Amino acid sequence: MHRARFTEAPAAWLLMTPALVGLMLFLLLPFALAVVLSFTNLRMASPLPLEFVGLANYTLAFQETALPRALLNNLLFALVVVPAQTALGLALAVLLDRPLRGRTVFRTLFFLPVVFPLSLIAVVWVLIFAPGPDGLLNAALGVLSFGLWEPRDFLNDPHWALPAVMLTSIWQGVGFQMIVLLAGLQAIPRQLYEAAAVDGAGRWRQFLHVTLPGLRNPLIFVVIVTTILSFRVFDQVRIMTRGGPQDASNTVIHEMVRTAFDQGHVAMGAAMSVVFFVVILGIALAQRRLLRQRGEVS
């Protein structure tokens, strides 16, 4: 029997190797390359010899490029989208967590945007954001505000460009939250509600004291995922605003792609990649620590 146990190693390695090779070649190696390149002056368009430049790319990235503004935009993005999308997703999940006629239809419809590619959503919303009173959103807001709304050119307005991108993200992502939270809701035992009702708790108090605690883990999950996704925004920015106007809607990844691909400054793009990774790592760790999931051994 001992021999059988240790001869599992060759089989294990056989099973593990394809994934291992993939992870090393396509995740670890480029990651290391990003760090190494960030200390050089590599450009796509330069036949000059490669040089080591130390931290120059990092200092330049923060002083000269749109990176600081982009980071700020991503932070704003997270601060707005995470609560909005989560609250909305929770509301929808609660609404759908009852025997309702056509519940599946509603669930399908809300989840629909999640299966739409972001680039498609971006293109359609460009049209929705069309300026002037003829634009769909402008017209709708005009009607809802009884004519008080002044038509805006959302995508070209420094104050509305980022909110516009936020709206498309929220629209696309709510379905995801809803599904995860709905599953979480359905996992809460009914007895807890019944017990609370017996104790005289009304609907709202039941929600606060039974539902929310019961949803702790799924909620933490969606918050973490949405926060990280807020820092990865790229598709809509590239298609709808190209970061404009004046970097009002620029994001870290968009600036990184602009720098490395459009301008060919690969080393600087690599430095931005490293900064981006550090930020993501920081967020993940911080949130994990702040909101330690129940039942998790740290």
Place this chain on the structure above:
Amino acid sequence: MLLRAVLAYALLLAFTLVFIAPVLFMIIGSLKPDELVLAEAGSLRAFLPESVSPDNYRAVFERVPFGAYLLSSLIVNGLIVGLGLLVNAFAGYALARLRWWGREAMLGLVLAVLVIPFEAIAIPLFYQLSWLGWRDDWLVQAIPFVANPLAIFLFYSFFLGLPRELEEAARVDGAGVLRTFFLVVLPNAKAAFASVAIVLFLFHWGMYLWPLLMTTSEGVRPLPLGIANFYTLPPLQWGDIMAFGVLMVLPVLILFVVFQRWFVRGVASTGVKG
């Protein structure tokens, strides 16, 4: 109580209509003449057209090789999901069930790599592969995404939770590790396969950044890049663009409606495991 239920229902209905409006707008727009799409966007005519015609759909096929884009998306995603299911399931099983000296290290590696978002390595990977001359084909859009730490972790969790009786029975029969895995464990992992397949599919179907960096030819261009490029191809005809959009989501929509229970389960499972 009845009033409350009716109110809630009405609220839900109203909200649903507003929520789904962009999709309706896209569908109706695809059936209208190009000039009217923007001109009528602000009126009810955006949703109730005077007349409908399939002209835009014909125009899409005349202006761009939509079929080629669809094929590229299918092949690339087929490779990612197909190969991904195998490669990641193998690794997940090895980590969950087998005893070997590298297990702790490999598990640590997978968990560590889980934190790295794609965008953090997009640029260096782009440079790395381009420098090797590998760009502008289907494989370069698929192979880098086959090994997926999240998928490995999902399989790992699943296999951990699988009852051991089946494997033990097979072992008693004298089967080796690999035979047990392929003949006994895999057939009982259908649920996991379905969930992971859907997660992989959802993540990668809408890929835009990577093809943007790595493709040039229309023959290998996937749909998400296709619509972005179509949007910038003069002349700007919104009806055609909306038609492209409808054509682009139709296959996924149908898949989704038919398999929605699996979709929902797959997405929910990431939440439970995460």
Place this chain on the structure above:
Amino acid sequence: MISRLAWSDPRGWVGVAVLLLAGCAGEPGAGDSERVLELWAHAGREAERRTLEAQIRRFEAERPEVRVELTWIPEGSYNGQVQAAALAGRLPDVLEFDGPYLYSYAWQGHLRPLDDLLPEALREDLLPSILAQGTYRDHLYGIGTFDSGLGLWADRDRLEEAGVRIPDGPDDAWSTAEFTTLLETLAAIDDDGPVLDLKLNYTGEWFSYAFSPLLQSAGGDLVDREPQGVATGTLDSPESVSAMRTLQSWIERGLVDPNLDDAAFTQGRVPLAWGGHWNYPAYRDALGEHLLLLPLPRHGDTLVTGQGSWQWGITRNAPDPELAMDLLAFLLRPEEVLAMSEANGGVPATHRAVLRSADYGPDGPLHLFVRQLAEGYAMPRPRTPAYPVISDAFDRAFQDIRHGADPGEALTEAARRIDRELRDNRHYPPVAAPTTGYRSAAFPALAQTIATESAEGAITAPDRQRPFVPAPDPGR
């Protein structure tokens, strides 16, 4: 009994292999006698695309053994695509690029000098501005089939209704002061306010191309044109700032239409449109006889306008450069040049075509463009590999200025950015062409060593019977 494993079945492996093979964007299975040319062109206006496709078909009809593979590249990521392909060694045989990018590609060694390939007769037929644009450090790397015209499109009736003076040539251009007054006069009688279209909806290169002439006519420029010249002191000079301030005032006073649907002029919302030759077909269709082409306003004593446009080059590793040149020579035949000119409104690139052109002849509606190029009013964009950075920096400054930023600060910031780029690249010293292929792009020091050691292998311009002197830069 445990049955055989599924994948011992060879059919499964064949399926996988087929799938993998299908995944490789296969090399065209060229027949033995077939010669293939790979061509990249920018996905421009529909008429341009249709014309080029037709031209290629005509070329293939004449040369049945030749097959041309055309790839349309979207303008928005054009340079990124070229650089990435260059890195991967996947550049096409024949490459189109926007004029000012030639210097960067030539400096990097991606382009093959055309001096020895270009037939003498063709060289003499080309307009001097085309040759000037395509020359970098004494070698010819690119030739265009059309040059650009930049001017002011106008609705004759609306101008006459407002009673404004209509210039009759480049020497008669409005001053910006006069122009501003004129705009206000037009606005007073206009329905919705804005009377000028500056193509603010365009992206990228337009702003540098269209508005640097305003700086130049004021006495400023994008960058000092001396060999080691920098942008600071020129781009942010008082003259340049003054020009941009004037432009900003037009926008801030509500005189400019944002042109988001790209139809402000064609739909008659504005009577004046800052534009170029490519607008001619659509504008002609919209206004017919009432369309007028006028020179840009001048911010100083003399008019300056832009020049230069897309041009073709042959890449260094093209296996059949003579065939590539045959294609370019075909595209430069008078009838082909005229076909493209008719499609996009560009100035025909050859003397013979100009003479045969109804639009560009002395009585033609577009003759102003020819006059501007021939009489020295057109100034080429800075002929430096740094141009993309200059253009991007100016584009950013323009967007800031257009949204209300102080022009002095915006231009100073842009100048700083440009100067850093110039410094980082050591003002682009001549680098020996890499002869070892694309991998040397990543190890240029290695490439340089190899190249200097095998100088005989490097492509040099052969001795010519007559020295080629590029047209002088009409610098001001």
